Amino acid sequence: MIVSTTHEDTRTETPADGSDQDLNPGQLEDIVQLIRPDGSRAESPGFDPWVADVTDDELIELYQDMVVIRRIDAEATALQRQGELALWVPLLGQEAAQIGSGRALRSDDFVFSSYRENGVAYTRGVGLGDMLTVWRGIASSGWDPYAFGMATPAVIIGAQTLHATGYALGCAYDGVDSVAIAYFGDGATSQGDVNEAMVFASSFQAPVIFFCQNNQWAISEPVRLQAQRHISDRAPGFGIPSIRVDGNDVLAVTAATRIALDRARSGGGPTFIEAVTYRMGPHTTSDDPKRYRPAGDLEEWSRKDPISRVSRLLESRGVPMDEVAKRVEDKADAVARDMRAACIALDKELDPMTVFDDVYEHPHPGLERQRSQYAAYLASFEGDAS
Amino acid sequence: MTQLTLGGAINSGLRRALAEDDKVVLLGEDIGKLGGVFRVTDTLQQEFGPRRVMDAPLAEAGIIGTAVGLAFRGYRPVCEIQFDGFIYPGFDQIVAQVAKLHYRTRGKVKVPITIRVPFGGGIGAVEHHSESPEAYFAHTAGLRVISCSNPQDAHTMIRQAIACDDPVLFFEPKRRYWLKGEVSEDLGAETLPMGSARVAREGTDVTLAAYGPLVATAMDAAVAAADDGISIEVIDLRSLSPIDFSTVEKSVRKTGRLVVTHEAAQSGGIGAEVAAAVTERCFDWLEAAPARVTGFDTPYPPAALEEAFLPDLDRLLDAVDRVMGRRNSLTGWKATA
Numbered sequence: 001m002i003v004s005t006t007h008e009d010t011r012t013e014t015p016a017d018g019s020d021q022d023l024n025p026g027q028l029e030d031i032v033q034l035i036r037p038d039g040s041r042a043e044s045p046g047f048d049p050w051v052a053d054v055t056d057d058e059l060i061e062l063y064q065d066m067v068v069i070r071r072i073d074a075e076a077t078a079l080q081r082q083g084e085l086a087l088w089v090p091l092l093g094q095e096a097a098q099i100g101s102g103r104a105l106r107s108d109d110f111v112f113s114s115y116r117e118n119g120v121a122y123t124r125g126v127g128l129g130d131m132l133t134v135w136r137g138i139a140s141s142g143w144d145p146y147a148f149g150m151a152t153p154a155v156i157i158g159a160q161t162l163h164a165t166g167y168a169l170g171c172a173y174d175g176v177d178s179v180a181i182a183y184f185g186d187g188a189t190s191q192g193d194v195n196e197a198m199v200f201a202s203s204f205q206a207p208v209i210f211f212c213q214n215n216q217w218a219i220s221e222p223v224r225l226q227a228q229r230h231i232s233d234r235a236p237g238f239g240i241p242s243i244r245v246d247g248n249d250v251l252a253v254t255a256a257t258r259i260a261l262d263r264a265r266s267g268g269g270p271t272f273i274e275a276v277t278y279r280m281g282p283h284t285t286s287d288d289p290k291r292y293r294p295a296g297d298l299e300e301w302s303r304k305d306p307i308s309r310v311s312r313l314l315e316s317r318g319v320p321m322d323e324v325a326k327r328v329e330d331k332a333d334a335v336a337r338d339m340r341a342a343c344i345a346l347d348k349e350l351d352p353m354t355v356f357d358d359v360y361e362h363p364h365p366g367l368e369r370q371r372s373q374y375a376a377y378l379a380s381f382e383g384d385a386s
Numbered sequence: 387m388t389q390l391t392l393g394g395a396i397n398s399g400l401r402r403a404l405a406e407d408d409k410v411v412l413l414g415e416d417i418g419k420l421g422g423v424f425r426v427t428d429t430l431q432q433e434f435g436p437r438r439v440m441d442a443p444l445a446e447a448g449i450i451g452t453a454v455g456l457a458f459r460g461y462r463p464v465c466e467i468q469f470d471g472f473i474y475p476g477f478d479q480i481v482a483q484v485a486k487l488h489y490r491t492r493g494k495v496k497v498p499i500t501i502r503v504p505f506g507g508g509i510g511a512v513e514h515h516s517e518s519p520e521a522y523f524a525h526t527a528g529l530r531v532i533s534c535s536n537p538q539d540a541h542t543m544i545r546q547a548i549a550c551d552d553p554v555l556f557f558e559p560k561r562r563y564w565l566k567g568e569v570s571e572d573l574g575a576e577t578l579p580m581g582s583a584r585v586a587r588e589g590t591d592v593t594l595a596a597y598g599p600l601v602a603t604a605m606d607a608a609v610a611a612a613d614d615g616i617s618i619e620v621i622d623l624r625s626l627s628p629i630d631f632s633t634v635e636k637s638v639r640k641t642g643r644l645v646v647t648h649e650a651a652q653s654g655g656i657g658a659e660v661a662a663a664v665t666e667r668c669f670d671w672l673e674a675a676p677a678r679v680t681g682f683d684t685p686y687p688p689a690a691l692e693e694a695f696l697p698d699l700d701r702l703l704d705a706v707d708r709v710m711g712r713r714n715s716l717t718g719w720k721a722t723a
Contacts, residue, residue, distance in 0.1 A: 035480075075452055110458075112455075128631065139492065140439025140486075140489065140490035140491075141490045141491045141494075144491070144494045145491060145495055146460070146494060146495075151458065151495075152487070152491050156478060156482045159451060159478065159479065159482065159483055159619060161451075162447065162448060162450075162452055162454065162455060162479065163454045163455040163458060163483070164455060164456075165451070165452055165455055166451065166452035166453060166454055166455020166458070166459070166463075167455035167456070167458045168455070168460075169455065169456060169458045170455065170456045170458070170459025170460065170461055171454065171459065173411075173461075174459070174548045180455070191448050192447060192475070193448075193478075193479070196445040196448035196451070197451065197452075199445060199448065200443055200445070200448050200452050204440075212555070249713055294682065319521075342403070357492070357493075358488055358489050358491075358492050358493040359488070359489050359527050359528055360488065360528065360530075360552050361488060361550075361551035361552050362550065362551060362552055363494055364530070364552075364627075364628050365581070365628045365630070365631075365632075366627065366628040366629065366631075367527075367628070
């Protein structure tokens with residue numbers, strides 16, 4: 001199932017209008033799946049060994065992570081609706097893609113993400129308040145990248161894939177087996193940066209993983225506008241092996257990420273993973289997907305929900321899921337309460353003089369002059385009230 | 387002291403930086419075996435190997451973005467953009483990423499990237515090979531922008547740029563690559579700070595501010611003006627962000643007149659910034675409105691027209707006449723003075 005660089009595509013020509021449903025890049029075919037939507041376990045000789053060590057308890061942990069980040073997502077959306085956040089970027093539906101890959105990483109690996117990877121941030125240990133500072137409008141970055149091995153999320157689409165490639169190159173130069181992983185969406189695959197990153201990563205055999213969450217939508221644009229074939233089909237053209245995985249299957253995502261990590265750590269270079277999933281919510285809290293989402297989509301993808309299938313699988317193995325679900329829900333509620341408290345505690349009243357901070361590492365006389373003039377301006381109001 | 391060309395002086399500066407800090411890596415197109423199209427990186431790959439001096443795929447955004455990742459990892463990348471007009475595919479990475487990462491991460495991530503750009507015209511090149519894009523970058527918070535005009539400065543400033551923890555756009559005057567001069571590699575305490583302007587020639591009547599390729603032209607103009615009894619003080623700005631206005635201000639308070647020149651187009655350019663700042667700071671000392679002598683607000687023209695486009699000695703002297711209140715091209719023969 002791993003698409004090698006010599007992968008031969010046996011399908012017929014791509015129609016110019018992309019109307020052939022067989023080539024719909026969003027379709028679930030030729031895909032790695034270990035947990036079916038109904039919760040049954042699918043056999044996959046190539047991938048099973050990579051998750052053979054995952055115990056039921058560990059699967060419960062993954063289940064819990066997914067429930068918690070879904071709860072985080074809902075709470076943050078509510079905070080936005082209540083005016084506490086300016087914006088939120090929901091990940092609803094993409095929990096398995098983010099938790100499965102994020103939990104496969106080591107602490108010395110490094111994540112370069114887009115803005116939707118709050119689930120990955122959670123797996124890196126980013127604090128609940130730190131997750132919100134950007135969306136509360138009080139900072140451009142919520143956390144110290146070096147403290148969590150995760151860069152400030154990139155808003156410019158696809159730019160971070162190059163950063164991941166450069167970082168990975170640095171790891172190789174340093175003689176360590178740390179890996180860089182770049183998260184991006186289906187829309188980003190149209191960007192020059194992403195394609196350039198694949199060229200650089202391939203030419204220098206950088207230990208980097210290109211993790212594409214194909215959630216079918218770039219705001220209102222369907223993936224068909226970005227790609228006439230499976231997105232995973234592109235990487236072999238760059239000399240990069242790729243894996244197309246069910247992004248709503250946390251076990252399959254774990255297996256795919258472990259394969260890619262192993263290849264990168266052992267000097268085998270980059271891997272491209274297309275995790276096929278679905279953005280169940282809006283692009284952001286400012287978006288209205290009712291304007292473009294076809295009827296039936298949500299219903300169809302609800303049946304492929306990443307959390308319920310794990311619940312069913314665990315249940316079939318005799319895990320008392322009523323009990324587990326209750327415990328996990330309680331934890332998720334507690335996290336949501338903590339997050340809400342952390343959000344409200346983030347002071348929006350910033351010292352206006354801090355606008356000048358950290359533009360440069362060394363003082364810049366031009367900016368210092370503006371700083372002192374603005375300080376004098378502000379000082380001129382002192383005493384006015386008396 | 388060694389006699390070096392300006393290009394050779396940058397080469398020796400890069401060599402020193404590579405030798406002194408193994409986190410310094412060079413990336414660019416054709417910089418390895420070929421030594422760069424201007425030979426500025428000549429022999430460096432032989433000496434330091436293909437990991438330290440990397441031939442990069444032909445993708446400017448790729449070069450800059452990969453450098454950002456290397457900087458994240460603690461490296462000090464030095465990128466070469468082959469020609470000024472090729473920088474635009476990398477513009478987003480420079481402006482949106484390189485310039486802002488330090489600010490966005492509240493100083494947690496340092497971006498000590500140097501981006502070398504051969505710039506300017508005067509070599510009879512085809513389109514996209516003679517541009518002066520420095521103002522775009524001087525307008526961008528988070529970047530430092532410098533330009534050298536002579537071999538000693540070229541050597542000193544490239545080492546300053548690499549040692550600087552802020553990202554630096556380093557503009558190299560490509561038509562002066564073969565200019566020769568004495569170069570000392572012993573910089574002493576001069577490595578930092580970077581960014582001070584230099585009085586290239588003292589004078590009393592007019593301050594003529596220039597940078598990069600036009601410093602030599604300004605010096606020629608000063609010699610010619612001296613024959614005519616006018617004393618020009620030439621300021622080599624060296625740094626375009628920040629601009630060392632204290633040096634310019636001191637000069638203008640002495641001369642009362644300012645002419646500023648660059649090859650780049652006039653509108654929104656460095657000259658506008660210098661003229662505005664000098665007017666703000668030295669209004670009461672000015673004897674005449676500041677004058678700009680620049681490239682026109684046109685695309686860089688075909689080589690057969692570049693002499694018309696580029697500021698030259700005569701256009702500089704004409705502007706000097708203007709600020710001196712003498713007959714000039716704008717007043718014609720009905721001048722008051």
